[in-house]
Amino acid sequence: MAVSFRNILIPVDFSLNTETAVNKAIGLAGMEETVIHLLHVVRPGRKALTRFRAWVVERDLNQWKYKIQEANPNIHVRTDVLRGYSVQQAIIECAVMINPDLVILGKQHNHRRWFFSRQISPDVVAKKSNCPVLTAKPGSIDSRTRVIVLPIRNFLPERKLEWAVLLAQKYKAQVHLLAIGENAGQKDGLLSNVFLKAYHHLREKLHHPIEYSTATRHHPAKAALSYAELIMADIIVVNPDTESGISGFTGFRHLSDLLKRDSKIQVLDVEPYKGCRTV
Numbered sequence: 001m002a003v004s005f006r007n008i009l010i011p012v013d014f015s016l017n018t019e020t021a022v023n024k025a026i027g028l029a030g031m032e033e034t035v036i037h038l039l040h041v042v043r044p045g046r047k048a049l050t051r052f053r054a055w056v057v058e059r060d061l062n063q064w065k066y067k068i069q070e071a072n073p074n075i076h077v078r079t080d081v082l083r084g085y086s087v088q089q090a091i092i093e094c095a096v097m098i099n100p101d102l103v104i105l106g107k108q109h110n111h112r113r114w115f116f117s118r119q120i121s122p123d124v125v126a127k128k129s130n131c132p133v134l135t136a137k138p139g140s141i142d143s144r145t146r147v148i149v150l151p152i153r154n155f156l157p158e159r160k161l162e163w164a165v166l167l168a169q170k171y172k173a174q175v176h177l178l179a180i181g182e183n184a185g186q187k188d189g190l191l192s193n194v195f196l197k198a199y200h201h202l203r204e205k206l207h208h209p210i211e212y213s214t215a216t217r218h219h220p221a222k223a224a225l226s227y228a229e230l231i232m233a234d235i236i237v238v239n240p241d242t243e244s245g246i247s248g249f250t251g252f253r254h255l256s257d258l259l260k261r262d263s264k265i266q267v268l269d270v271e272p273y274k275g276c277r278t279v
Contacts, residue, residue, distance in 0.1 A: 003101065003132075003159075003162050003163055003166050004032075004101050004166070005025075005028040005029055005030075005032070005034060005101055005102060005166075005170075006029075006032060006033065006034050006035065006101060007034070007035050007037075007098070007099070007100045007101045007102075008025045008028070008029070008034065008035070008036045008037065008100055008101065008102050008103075008104060009036075009037045009039060009091075009094065009095055009098065009100040009102070009103045009104070009131070010022060010025055010036060010037065010038055010039065010103075010104050011039050011040075011041070011087070011091050011103070011105060011120075012038050012039060012040045012061065012064065013040070014040075014060050015106075015108070016106065016108055016138050017105070017106030017107060017108055018064065018106060019106065019138075019141065020106035020107075020136050020137070020138050020140070020141045021104040021105060021106035021136065022036075022064065022067070022068060023141050023142065024104050024106075024134065024136050024140070024141075024266070025068075025104050026068065026071050026072055026075070027144075028102070028170070029072060029074065029075050030170070031072075031074055032074065033074055033076070034072075034074060034075045034076070035075075035076045035077075035078060036068060036075055036076070036077050036078070037077075037078050037079075037080060037094070037098055037100065038061050038064055038065065038077060038078070038079045038080070039079075039080045039081075039082065039090070039091065039094050040057050040061060040079075040080070040081050040082075041081075041082050041083070041084055041087045041090040041091070042054070042057060042081060042082075042083055043083070043084070043085060044083050044084075044085070054081060057081050058079070058081065061079040061081070062079070064077075065077040065079060080094060082094060087119075087120055088119060088120045088121065088124065088125060091103070091120065091125055091129075092124075092125055092128045092129045095125065095129035095131045096128075096129050096130075099131070100131055101131075101132070102131065102132050102133075102134060103125060103126075103129070103131050103132070103133045103134070104133075104134045104136065105120065105122055105125075105133060105134070105135045105136070106136055106137075106138070107122075107135050107136065107137055107256055108137070108138060108261055109261070121254055122135045122240070122244070122254055122256060122267065122269050123240035123241050123244045123245055123254055123269050124240070125269075126240040126269035126270065126271050127240045127241060127269075127271055130271050131271075132163060132268060132269065132270045132271075133240075133268070133269045134266055134267070134268045134269075135254070135256040135266065135267045135268075135269070136266045137256070137259050137260070137261055137262070137263045137264075137265075137266075138261055138262065139260070139261065139262035139263045139264045140234070140263070140264040140265070140266050143234060143264040144171060144234070145167060145170075145171040145173050145234040145235055145266075146171065146173050146174065146234055147173060147174055147176065147231060147232065147233040147234050147235075148164055148167055148168060148173050148174070148175045148176065148233065148234065148235045148236075148237060149176050149178055149224055149227060149228045149231070149233045149235070149236045149237070150164045150175055150176065150177050150178065150198075150237050151178045151180050151220055151223070151224045151236070151237075151238060151243055152177055152178065152179050152180065152194060152195050152198050153179075153180050153181055153194075153220065153242075153243070154181065154194060155194060155272075156194055156197050156198060156201075157198070157239065157270075157272060158272075158273055159270050159271070159272055159273050160237050160238075160239065160270045160272070161198060161201050161202065163237055163268060163270050164202065164237050165202065165205045165206060167235060167237075167268075168206050168208065169205075169206070172208070173208075173234070174208050174209070174210075174211065175202055175206065175208070175210055175211070176210075176211040176212065176213065176227070176231060176233065177195065177198060177199060177202070177210060177211070177212040177213075178212070178213055178214070178215055178223070178224060178227050179192065179195045179212070179213070179214040179215070180214075180215050180216075180220045180223050180224070181216065181220075195212070199212065211231075213227060215227060219246060220238075220242065220243045221238070221243055221244055221245060221246045221255045221258075222246060222258075224236050224238060224243065224255070225255060225258055225259075225265075228265055229265070233265060234264060234265065234266065235265070235266045235267075235268055236255065236265060236266070236267050236268070237268045237270060238255065238267060238268070238269055238270070239269070239270065239271070239272055240269040240270075240271055243255075244256075244267060244269050246258070254267070255267050
């Protein structure tokens with residue numbers, strides 16, 4: 001299945017989140033014909049207040065539409081306003097309906113709260129919509145992707161590999177494979193079968209050398225983040241929940257919750273193809 005950046009969904013809250021997500025989308029689109037969907041979610045309320053909010057939202061969405069098209073005439077912008085008490089559910093429903101290549105979330109804070117007091121979890125959106133979700137902090141707003149970290153565990157992540165190749169080709173970036181766990185890394189001096197398959201897949205597609213390393217930490221998300229910080233990576237490509245989720249005293253958190261506001265590291269949650277098996 002081919003992957004691309006030609007159909008992008010951006011949930012909009014008219015804050016720095018929106019500016020961050022829009023900048024990343026414009027950069028990904030390049031000179032290709034691209035459709036960007038701007039989605040805003042409003043809570044149901046009294047009729048008069050709802051009509052006023054709708055007018056303001058439409059005005060502000062159109063302002064962003066003009067800014068995007070002025071920056072890149074090859075981008076076509078569509079705007080949508082949905083009503084609902086759950087922003088996350090509205091995003092999922094919209095993603096299922098339009099089936100974008102990518103959902104981009106701007107995220108300022110180090111927790112799941114987004115859209116003021118409402119919650120959104122990138123990993124949940126990725127799993128339930130089956131659409132890749134890129135989460136970016138303001139620190140990455142103008143950064144260029146040069147280094148990509150790709151965690152490898154106990155199965156061949158074909159969909160993650162496809163996205164790593166696409167990003168690497170787009171930005172001429174270098175991919176770093178990170179084997180996590182005893183069976184996914186080195187054993188008796190030899191790379192595991194899964195790791196070798198992933199390495200050879202990338203070597204066939206990319207011209208840049210593929211770097212690789214191993215980690216034995218029990219938390220894949222923390223291992224990937226530690227390695228990404230060590231090599232000053234720009235994107236970590238993970239499977240939602242199993243590789244982007246972190247359990248702790250404060251509950252279940254997403255990998256992006258560990259990133260500071262000025263972090264340039266982005267997190268791309270990519271749900272595996274159905275039927276993926278361990279090797």
